[in-house]
Amino acid sequence: MELQKPGLENLIEKLTNLKMLHLNQVNISSSIPHIFMNLSSLTELSLEECELQGEFPAKIFQLPNLQMLNVQHNLDLIGNFPEFHESNPLQELRLGGTSFTGEIPNSIGNLRSLSHMDIHNCKFTGTIPSSLGNLTKITSLYLSQNKFSGDLSTLLGNLSSLEKLGISSYDFSMQNSLSLSWISRHSRLTYLSISEINLVGEIPSWLMNLTQLQFLNMGNNQLTGPIPYWLMNHNQLSSLFLQSNQLTGHIPSQIRNLTKLMQLGLSSNQFKGSIPASILELKNLEYLDLQGNNLSGVVDLHLFLYELKFLKVLILSSNSLSLITKTNIQPEVQHLGFIGLASCNLNEFPNFLHNLEKLEVLDLSFNKIAGQIPKWFLNHSVDSLLHLNLSYNLLTGFQYHPDFLLWTRLRTLDLRSNKFRGPLPVPPLSTHFYLVSHNNLIGEIPPLICNLSQLEIFDLSYNNLSGRLPQCLGNLSYTLLMLNLQNNKFCGSIPSTFVSGTNLMWIDLSHNELQGRIPRSLANCRMLEFLDLGNNQISDVFPSWLGTLPELQVLILHTNGFWGVIKDPKTNSAFPKLRVIDLSGNRFTGNLPWKYFQSWNAMKVETASGLTYMQELMVVDILSGVDERVYLFQSLYLCSVEINTKGIELIYGKISNLLTAIIFSNNRFEEEIPESVADLRGLHFLRLSNNSLSGPIPPSMGKLVALESLDLSNNRLSGQIPPELAQITFLAFFNVSNNHLTGPIPQGKQFATFENDSYNGNPGLCRKPLSKQCESFQPSQKQDSDSHQSLFEIYLEIILIGYASGLIVGAVLGNTFAK
Structure with a gap:
């Protein structure tokens, strides 16, 4: 109302x-x-x-x-x-x-x-x-x-x-649970929630005195050890939540004593063994969450539901259970609204789903369900289903392909990492989160997608979709938070209809065949934090007008047709929060944009305060409880970024606030490296290889104390390698090959770890690791050498960077769905 x-x-x-x-x-x-x-x-x-x-x-x-x-x-x-x-x-x-x-x-x-x-x-x-x-x-x-x-x-x-x-x-911080023992004096206490206060050790014995407890929540602490036997004597308990601790052992069979129990949350612990049969004696049970443990054994799901007739929530995900879903027993499950059976070794849709008329949440992800989604399921729970997760299975499509899916209230549809073929399914108008990445979908984006006026996350990445992007995608930006269309075959121009007041925070159109210029309407996206247009056919000058976006942190334009001189910014505050910029593989000319270096304040912070990640977007957030809400189920949609380095892309599964990078390699930049680069004391990656840079390496670069990777190879640099670079204690990769450098190589610290390949093509260099001694070596004309980095060197670089840094580096393909 x-x-x-x-x-x-x-x-x-x-x-x-x-x-x-x-x-x-x-x-x-x-x-x-x-x-x-x-x-x-x-x-x-x-x-x-x-x-x-x-x-x-x-x-x-x-x-x-x-x-x-x-x-x-x-x-x-x-x-x-x-x-x-x-x-x-x-x-x-x-x-x-x-x-x-x-x-x-x-x-x-x-x-x-x-x-x-x-x-x-x-x-x-x-x-x-x-x-x-x-x-x-x-x-x-x-x-x-x-x-x-x-x-x-x-x-x-x-x-x-x-x-x-x-x-x-x-x-x-409540480091010692004894500090709360005063609670035991309140023997009449019926409701106790002491979650998330850093309790350590075993479940405290002073709880024995609280015999009238009806609600107990000690979740999200650091409790260890088994569930004590005496807790099973609290026969007035109707709700028991011990989730997200480090509890071990078996779920006690004496749980049958808790005859009034209606809610039991034991998720995200280290319980092992089978689910005790005595749980089936808890006839009043409405909510059961055992996900994220080490439970094993066979569970007859129909018998489970036949005995627990009042279950509303059942979550068994992420254990080592094997479920039996075919039986003559037909359970009465008219109350069941939430089912979590992720990673339960299922190979088909459970047939008890036929009987569910109030189903709101269904999670069957990370199973082995193959073939097509049956027709009966498409017509099921039409008026109740809110969240459907079928990701990471072997599904190929639908038994019949309707113009649009019929679930009238659906908010989340997650079909990622399957084998869907054919055209893109159109979700209901109510959809907020539509995730279909890593499939084999073909064809164009259907016009009906333009009617999804509540869409927040739209991820079609890693498919074989083609055609032009509909202009309506820009109009959807009122509600859209994330648009991810990377790794398809989209062509034509980028939509130019991005409106003011947009909420867009993340745009990834990389690895397509897009052409034309970057639309100026992107300047309306004032909340934009991430923009990746890499690996397309865009022809444009440097989009300096993007520098007005106050939240932009990552800008990736590599491997396109960008050209010309990067002109000086019009203000001293261009790109104020920029942390990652990749312009590699284009045709930029002129000097390095040293005035921009002066305004990139986010790269000047040597140590970030607290590790955070970009775009931990909530997909499902369902709560239960009366006065204090208890989280039943949370899922995060985590975004990734690719850092391009000479044909190898380092893919970061999560983008931390510690990641800072300037990648300008494979362009036509010339003249000297500006001194202002030394002000970027928080920089981790600096790649200037394969340009026409000349002059000396600035000794002031020794101030880049956070630097982990420095690539200046294949330029025309001269003079000595500054000994000040030895002060960069985190430097894991260093390459100055194929330049005109002379004199002794700095010794000690990180320079003791670099091999000959870091210095090849510089006849005037001497000292270790080279065999030439400085006193007997006479500089000669620079010899020709291969300008490409060896495959061994690239892999060594990745290994060294991952070992030396606190960043998450490696082949984490695609986006991550964390539960």
């Missing part, structure tokens, strides 16, 4: 005596009007998940009769706590999943009637005030996923009425 006419303000402006207003999950998409502060009779205000925005009026907290305030799960709603008076009647305060900031005031202790307080997943900071201990009536307290600091043990020791406590995701 949507609230449009009248709007929220018009709706309530005359309701001066309003006492209760509940509009949960109604799309309001506006700020909260200040007129609410006049509703003195209001006792309950609930606007949960309404897409509220703007600043929350602080005086609403102070309405004289307000007992319940709920605005949780409105991410764009900001605000701060006011000061609270002793007369304040608030009993329930729910702000979880908003963007409230600031510190909690000490006057929070004046809310003597407060029984429920939920501020999880906000942006509160500072210490938690000790006055919270004055809230003698509070039974439920959720403080997780904020930026609090300090010790909780003394703070919460006197909350005798506490029934629910969530304290996950803190900035401070």
